[in-house]
Amino acid sequence: MTVKPKKVLIIGANFAGLTAAIKLPKTCDVTVIDPSPHFEWTPGIHEILSGVKTPQGLRLNRSDIITHAGHRFVQDSVTHLDVRRRRVTTAGGDILPFDAAIVAVGGISNNYHIPGVDSHTWPFRSVAESLAIEKRMEALQHTHSPMQVVVVGGGISGVEALGELLRRYRHRPEISFAMVESGNQLMPGFPKMIDADLRRLCVEHRVSFHTGESVARVTPKMVWLASGKRLPSALTIWAAGQAAPPLLREAKLIRPPHTWAAVHQTLQSRYSTSIFVVGDAAALPKPVSKQAFNAIDMGALAAQNVLRWLADEDLKDFSPPSKPLLVTFGDLQTYLVAGKTVLANKTLAGAKEGVYQLFMAQTAPQDGLQAVPGALRRLRKSWKELVVPGLQSIKDFRAAPECRTLKRL
Numbered sequence: 001m002t003v004k005p006k007k008v009l010i011i012g013a014n015f016a017g018l019t020a021a022i023k024l025p026k027t028c029d030v031t032v033i034d035p036s037p038h039f040e041w042t043p044g045i046h047e048i049l050s051g052v053k054t055p056q057g058l059r060l061n062r063s064d065i066i067t068h069a070g071h072r073f074v075q076d077s078v079t080h081l082d083v084r085r086r087r088v089t090t091a092g093g094d095i096l097p098f099d100a101a102i103v104a105v106g107g108i109s110n111n112y113h114i115p116g117v118d119s120h121t122w123p124f125r126s127v128a129e130s131l132a133i134e135k136r137m138e139a140l141q142h143t144h145s146p147m148q149v150v151v152v153g154g155g156i157s158g159v160e161a162l163g164e165l166l167r168r169y170r171h172r173p174e175i176s177f178a179m180v181e182s183g184n185q186l187m188p189g190f191p192k193m194i195d196a197d198l199r200r201l202c203v204e205h206r207v208s209f210h211t212g213e214s215v216a217r218v219t220p221k222m223v224w225l226a227s228g229k230r231l232p233s234a235l236t237i238w239a240a241g242q243a244a245p246p247l248l249r250e251a252k253l254i255r256p257p258h259t260w261a262a263v264h265q266t267l268q269s270r271y272s273t274s275i276f277v278v279g280d281a282a283a284l285p286k287p288v289s290k291q292a293f294n295a296i297d298m299g300a301l302a303a304q305n306v307l308r309w310l311a312d313e314d315l316k317d318f319s320p321p322s323k324p325l326l327v328t329f330g331d332l333q334t335y336l337v338a339g340k341t342v343l344a345n346k347t348l349a350g351a352k353e354g355v356y357q358l359f360m361a362q363t364a365p366q367d368g369l370q371a372v373p374g375a376l377r378r379l380r381k382s383w384k385e386l387v388v389p390g391l392q393s394i395k396d397f398r399a400a401p402e403c404r405t406l407k408r409l
């Protein structure tokens, strides 16, 4: 008698879910579900704002990758997760049963229930959203009338977005920028020196910073701050953080006091043994930053732990990788942050680009020639837009003795 393989369902297939799918062996009965046909390199979406990256360069065909890994891809969205009966319902009306599920649904833009955010701001979390902002900027700049762009959120994604806007528009005197951050510094949680360096770099570029300020409401042409300040805005970019998708709360994978799905260090849900939650959606006992490299490593461990759980073996704990973080500020600066040490130099942008190129090349299905055009397209764009300007800044480096060594801030 043959034993049927157990059914593993992966909900969400970007960094964490896609890694889990790639790591699960072909012998498993794996179904992967995601509403979007593309994997997206989210850490690069800010570069669409300046034209350094194209949507095509930041995407990979999800179905190709999953099929190549030997699994089934369903392009649909899970609307209901029945933890007790071990099955999901999709927007398309399918019911998919599972023995074990890996939940990798990431986060959604957080509007903090602030009036006007949903209708009058532009969210900034995906390739499509970044492209929509880029197109809006393109249309606005043709009016040649004075205008201000407000970026709400001075964390990594807001800072990276501002950097790319400055790369493209800082030579346009009629365009100014404002950044609002509720924390007391730019890039809260990171060494304060980054805040000082960003402000220094922006002195000559018509940027105003409003830290320690929260947004009270947004109207079509104005951002109203709780302090009473008003910031005229032709375009308001909302990069103010993320919240858990409602699906997790409805499935009771999130329960008070948590705001994300609480898991054990093994990534197994605290409320259901058959569910593993990974990536941004997970709240570990020892919190980890919501970053792609953590999501990738969680996805890999979840694939192993699901197999161990199905085989009634002991589960392994997640130990977060200690990797430095690279944050770009357009062509003005790149920071490498390792704990409390910060290196700041434009040429570090090449390292971030290398991480992206490597990940995309490794993740695209390795079907010989099929993968080559995409890789060449990404490399050609990277060479023209980042490597050559990078070499130029090495030249600048030599010419300015005070900048010769990487600066330890």
Ligand SMILES: Cc1cc2nc3c(=O)[nH]c(=O)nc-3n(C[C@H](O)[C@H](O)[C@H](O)COP(=O)(O)OP(=O)(O)OC[C@H]3O[C@@H](n4cnc5c(N)ncnc54)[C@H](O)[C@@H]3O)c2cc1C
Pocket: 011, 012, 013, 014, 015, 016, 017, 033, 034, 035, 036, 042, 043, 044, 045, 046, 076, 077, 078, 079, 104, 105, 106, 107, 124, 125, 126, 156, 157, 245, 247, 278, 279, 280, 281, 290, 291, 292, 293, 294, 295, 326, 327
């Ligand atoms: C602008 C920006 C810049 C960033 N920069 C960096 C950086 O420089 N370095 C870094 O390490 N990290 C960066 N991050 C963070 C990084 O992108 C996240 O940590 C990472 O994407 C988390 O991976 P994930 O797989 O958990 O979730 P996601 O990548 O968000 O993927 C979630 C997936 O789940 C799918 N999904 C959602 N709901 C459902 C549903 N109901 N049914 C089925 N599928 C569903 C979605 O379609 C999506 O494909 C950045 C993020 C943003 C937004």
